[in-house]
Amino acid sequence: MTDGRDLITISRLRADQTCSRLHWFKYVQGFRPVHLSEPLRFGIAAHDAIERWWMGEDIVKITDSIEGKDEYLVAKLKATIINYPLLWPDRDAWEVVGVEVPFKTPLINPSTMNKSRTYMLAGKIDLILRNKKTGDIFPVEHKTTVIDFSTEDQDYWTKLQMDHQITAYWMGCQALGHDVRGMIYDVLKRPAQRPLKATPKDKRIYRKKDGGLYKGQREIDESVLGHFERIAEWINDNPGKARARKVIPRVEGQLKEGLQDIWDHSKRILLAEKDGLWPRNPNACHQFHTCSFWDCCAYGVNPAHDSRFEQLNFCHPELEGLST
Numbered sequence: 001m002t003d004g005r006d007l008i009t010i011s012r013l014r015a016d017q018t019c020s021r022l023h024w025f026k027y028v029q030g031f032r033p034v035h036l037s038e039p040l041r042f043g044i045a046a047h048d049a050i051e052r053w054w055m056g057e058d059i060v061k062i063t064d065s066i067e068g069k070d071e072y073l074v075a076k077l078k079a080t081i082i083n084y085p086l087l088w089p090d091r092d093a094w095e096v097v098g099v100e101v102p103f104k105t106p107l108i109n110p111s112t113m114n115k116s117r118t119y120m121l122a123g124k125i126d127l128i129l130r131n132k133k134t135g136d137i138f139p140v141e142h143k144t145t146v147i148d149f150s151t152e153d154q155d156y157w158t159k160l161q162m163d164h165q166i167t168a169y170w171m172g173c174q175a176l177g178h179d180v181r182g183m184i185y186d187v188l189k190r191p192a193q194r195p196l197k198a199t200p201k202d203k204r205i206y207r208k209k210d211g212g213l214y215k216g217q218r219e220i221d222e223s224v225l226g227h228f229e230r231i232a233e234w235i236n237d238n239p240g241k242a243r244a245r246k247v248i249p250r251v252e253g254q255l256k257e258g259l260q261d262i263w264d265h266s267k268r269i270l271l272a273e274k275d276g277l278w279p280r281n282p283n284a285c286h287q288f289h290t291c292s293f294w295d296c297c298a299y300g301v302n303p304a305h306d307s308r309f310e311q312l313n314f315c316h317p318e319l320e321g322l323s324t
């Protein structure tokens, strides 16, 4: 058993929505995989870099300092992050109120306005900005994604109308004493390009006229610099697909509906805790990538006795320091 089980975060609800057993592993037992997936590593490194830029560091200096074992992933990150300031040409119009701001506020049933006796709503807001001219406050969420967000009516943006994280962070920001005017989403495309590999010798086809390889075939692996340049060129040629920034509004009815979802879902988790019911959802095991706990569910691996896992004392590592 792990501490922090009295905190409801949106990550926790998402884990339970994906698979109750996954929630049990992560938020009841406190297990986490030691090695993170590439999308997670990319997202965390991008967040760190963006945070440094908002704290006043130069983007070239930040980009130059990005390191890692996977040189191609580092190249991908550098090509992406160097463009982040282009999302904020009006940077000087904003005052930074806080970066990585944690909050903890009562979880409320919006139908009765009763507070939960079991749970608090918690989270960490990437950034809070104040518009210097109007004084208006906006929490900001940085996202990296492979999903296409290049047009206004895309599902990516429509879904945000009922996104629970926005509702929770809105409430969190209010609990910190701010009158929120809107949530700003700034989104960077996580490049899908993979390093190009040399064509296997037995598959290579050479043109008769000049002896060169056919299009799409290569004699050598793509270099790290070549990978960086190819991604940078794509970003340069596709600014609308590579980055976006929008203000997401919330009216009272949306907040109420979102809070009701969070309340109802938390109640389901409470019932599961009481009865110890954590059913597996095999449909989620390979939904986007293979679940970190696949070997536990499929082959009976005990994460307590496997070096690929660690057991945390506090099940919300992103909220370390926010005591329960």
Ligand code: SF4
Pocket (backbone or CB within 6 Å): 018, 019, 020, 021, 022, 025, 280, 281, 282, 284, 285, 291, 292, 293, 294, 295, 297, 298
């Ligand atoms: S492997 Fe499948 S059943 Fe097990 S926790 Fe992950 S998603 Fe759930």
